[in-house]
Amino acid sequence: MSKVRVLVGTRKGAFVLESDGKRAHWDISGPHFAGWEIYHVKGSPADPNRLYASQCSGWFGQMMQRSNDGGKTWEPVGNKFVYDGVPGTHQWYDGTPHPWEFKRVWHLEPSLTDPDTVYAGVEDAALFRSTDGGKNWQELPGLRGHASAPGWHPGAGGMGLHTILLDPGNPGRIYIAISAAGAFRTDDGGTTWRPINHGLHSQYIPDPTAEVGHCVHRMAMHLSRPGVLFMQKHWDVMRTDDAGDSWREVSGNLPTDFGFPIDVHAHEPETVYVVPIKSDSEHFPPEGKLRVYRSRTGGNEWEALTKGLPQSDCYVNVLRDAMAVDSLDSCGVYFGTTGGQVYASSDAGDRWAPIVRDLPGVLSVEVQTLS
Amino acid sequence: MIRVVLPAHLRLLAHVDGEVRIEVAGAATQRSVLDALEARFPMLLGTVRDQVTGKRRPFVRFFACERDLSHESPDAPLPEAVATEAEPFLVVGAVAGG
Numbered sequence: 001m002s003k004v005r006v007l008v009g010t011r012k013g014a015f016v017l018e019s020d021g022k023r024a025h026w027d028i029s030g031p032h033f034a035g036w037e038i039y040h041v042k043g044s045p046a047d048p049n050r051l052y053a054s055q056c057s058g059w060f061g062q063m064m065q066r067s068n069d070g071g072k073t074w075e076p077v078g079n080k081f082v083y084d085g086v087p088g089t090h091q092w093y094d095g096t097p098h099p100w101e102f103k104r105v106w107h108l109e110p111s112l113t114d115p116d117t118v119y120a121g122v123e124d125a126a127l128f129r130s131t132d133g134g135k136n137w138q139e140l141p142g143l144r145g146h147a148s149a150p151g152w153h154p155g156a157g158g159m160g161l162h163t164i165l166l167d168p169g170n171p172g173r174i175y176i177a178i179s180a181a182g183a184f185r186t187d188d189g190g191t192t193w194r195p196i197n198h199g200l201h202s203q204y205i206p207d208p209t210a211e212v213g214h215c216v217h218r219m220a221m222h223l224s225r226p227g228v229l230f231m232q233k234h235w236d237v238m239r240t241d242d243a244g245d246s247w248r249e250v251s252g253n254l255p256t257d258f259g260f261p262i263d264v265h266a267h268e269p270e271t272v273y274v275v276p277i278k279s280d281s282e283h284f285p286p287e288g289k290l291r292v293y294r295s296r297t298g299g300n301e302w303e304a305l306t307k308g309l310p311q312s313d314c315y316v317n318v319l320r321d322a323m324a325v326d327s328l329d330s331c332g333v334y335f336g337t338t339g340g341q342v343y344a345s346s347d348a349g350d351r352w353a354p355i356v357r358d359l360p361g362v363l364s365v366e367v368q369t370l371s
Numbered sequence: 372m373i374r375v376v377l378p379a380h381l382r383l384l385a386h387v388d389g390e391v392r393i394e395v396a397g398a399a400t401q402r403s404v405l406d407a408l409e410a411r412f413p414m415l416l417g418t419v420r421d422q423v424t425g426k427r428r429p430f431v432r433f434f435a436c437e438r439d440l441s442h443e444s445p446d447a448p449l450p451e452a453v454a455t456e457a458e459p460f461l462v463v464g465a466v467a468g469g
Contacts, residue, residue, distance in 0.1 A: 035380055059430040059464040060380055060418040076384070076414040080422050 003370040004326050005070065006334055007051065008342055009038035012360035014053055016071040019355075021328055023346040026355045032074060033065065040321055040364045041071075042108045047115035048368050052134055054105035054120070062104050064120075066134050077134035081105070081122060084141035090124065091153040100124045100144070107321060109164035121161030125152065125178040127190065140190035143176070148195060148212045155179035155215050155234075162320055163219045167226040175229065175244065180215035183231070185244050196244025200233060218320040220262045222269035230272050230299070232262040232320070237274055239299050250299020255286050261323035265348060266331045270298040273325075273333060273349060275318040284315035292335070294349050308352035309343065316341070321364035328369055336362025373404050373449075374459035381419070381462065385412040390459055399454040401433060402445040419462055434461040 002021040008014065013031025032038075036055045044050040049070045055063040062081065065074045081102045092098035103123040111117035116133040126144050128137040143149075152159065160179055167173035172189045175196070182197040200214045207213075215234035222228065231238040231247065235258050238247045251257035256276045265271035272295045278286045285291060290309045293302040316337035326332035333349050336342045340359040345352045372392045382388065393407045409416050416422055419431050425445075427433070432441045436450045436458050452458040 034383065036383075057380060057418075059378075059428065060384075061421075061428060062417070063384065063414070079417050082423055 002328055004328070004332065005043070005048075005368040005370060006324075006342065006344075006355065007041035007043065007071065007364075007366040007368070008336055008359065008362055009041050009053070009321075009364035010336075010340070010360040010362050011037050014038040014041050014055075014071075015356070015359060017342065017355055023326075023328075023332055023344060028356055029071070031360075032071070033063075036063070038363065039104060039106050040108050040366070042110055042366045043070075043368045044110040044115040044118075045112050046110070048370055050110070050115040050133075052108045052110060052118050054108055056104040062102070064105070064134050078130065078136050081120070081128055081137050082139075083126060083144070084139040088144070089150055090159065091151055093154065097150065100126070102126075103158065104160075106160040106162045107164055109166060112166055112168055119164050119166075119174075121164050121176065123158045123160035124154070125159045125161040125181060127161055127164070127174075127176060129190070142186070142191045143184060143193045146184070146193050146195070148181070152178065152181035152212060163216070165219060165221045165226075165229070168223050169226055173226070173243070175219060175221070177216040177219050177231075179217065180213060180234075182212045182214040183216050183219060183244055196240070197247070198245065199240070199247030200238065201236070201249075202234065204234070217260045218262050220264050220272070222264045225269045228269065228298075230262050230264060232259050232274055234258065234280060237262065237299060250295070252295070252300035252302055254293055254302050255291075255304075259318075260320040261318055261335065263323045263325055263333070265333075266325045266327040267329075268296070268331075268348075271296050271348070272299060273323065274302075275323070275335065277317060283317040288313050288315060290314040290316065290337075292333070292345075292349055292352075305345070305349040305352070307350065308345075319363055322362050324365050324367040326367045326369045332367065334365050334367055336365045338362065372456055373399055373407075373453060374456055375404065375408060376459045376461045378462060378464040380464065381415060384414050384418065387412075392456075399449045400446050401440065401443065401449065404449065404460055405445075430465040432463045432465050434463055435459070 006017040013034045015030035019026045039054045041053040051067040053065040087100035089097035107121040109119040120128040163177035165175040177183045184193045205213045217232045227243045237251045239250045259277045289311045292305040316339035323335040331348045333345045338361040342355045
């Protein structure tokens with residue numbers, strides 16, 4: 001019988017939640033790495049027992065952890081992230097040049113085919129890769145070598161590379177996104193990159209249609225259709241059908257198009273989920289109602305999903321890496337909140353229930369579907 | 372031997388309880404003690420000192436004998452009481468962050 005494993009990163013440790021395919025009863029283990037911030041935990045699609053975790057602390061820096069048994073035990077692996085060559089500068093908040101400084105790993109993306117290969121998106125924005133199970137990390141310097149990089153600037157939360165999407169049909173193609181530089185694509189395995197922000201419109205930057213500088217919050221892709229991407233931008237929900245060459249807005253009837261996470265149904269590439277947040281200055285759901293919005297038409301037409309979610313006095317946020325789906329026949333959808341709840345739906349979002357209510361603030365949620 | 376007290380986060384990472392005792396070759400200095408500490412507990416690499424620059428991380432402090440040694444030279448001898456195991460060398464996470 002199938003099983004589901006939910007990997008939760010929080011501000012004070014990691015938690016592993018497991019259930020059978022019914023997804024009604026959950027076993028919870030953790031906190032792993034108690035007291036440390038766990039930005040992200042993700043399993044290898046090629047070996048679901050191989051997990052990687054980004055563990056960090058403002059005091060003691062970045063650690064990387066690896067599990068070979070599905071999160072029961074962990075071992076520290078390499079934590080040396082050194083920018084290739086002379087790091088150079090990017091733009092600071094006041095417009096002055098600022099040296100690139102490694103701060104933390106925001107996102108881990110294991111290879112689709114090799115358990116020992118994993119990508120890391122870091123702050124200050126860069127893409128690193130390990131091919132030895134996380135022991136050693138090398139930057140893919142072509143990204144920061146792009147001519148626009150000296151003009152990149154951090155968002156309020158730092159200049160993090162937070163999205164890494166691997167094209168299953170084209171090993172050379174990778175999409176990434178950076179706050180607040182925008183989205184980029186490589187077609188040669190990371191040697192060269194191009195911004196893919198045409199069609200984005202951001203009124204809060206000096207040139208609203210600039211090639212870079214857009215505050216992309218998250219991108220999502222269905223594995224069967226790697227040329228179609230969905231994006232939750234700072235404001236605006238966007239879609240591209242040509243691998244990022246052009247974007248169009250699909251916010252439609254959302255009550256607000258600000259938000260952080262976005263994800264796609266496991267079996268329906270036109271079914272998309274977002275969690276609208278009131279505004280960039282009020283990071284909580286509008287009207288105190290926690291609502292996931294689902295579009296079954298690839299955007300524009302959205303329906304509120306509320307059953308089982310708090311519909312009054314709810315003022316949590318859902319961060320960009322804190323939503324995921326499983327791939328059981330009836331697609332499960334999961335998200336975690338800054339209030340420490342992890343909600344799950346085993347029927348594609350129609351009904352929700354909390355798996356756990358009182359964790360530390362949730363930074364990330366990933367799901368593994370195990371046979 | 373040198374007695375070293377680690378903060379809770381690093382004890383968890385190194386899987387140790389209480390003090391650790393470190394064999395140090397030659398004179399006991401911040402550098403020699405931390406070199407020996409990292410050799411015995413390689414998972415601590417980068418957590419006390421930056422791996423590239425070797426500098427103390429900003430929110431980590433060093434104390435011994437009721438003195439803040441954080442701004443001492445890494446190669447200055449530690450107090451005699453540390454070298455003789457009468458007092459421990461303390462690695463402390465600064466009180467910061469609210």
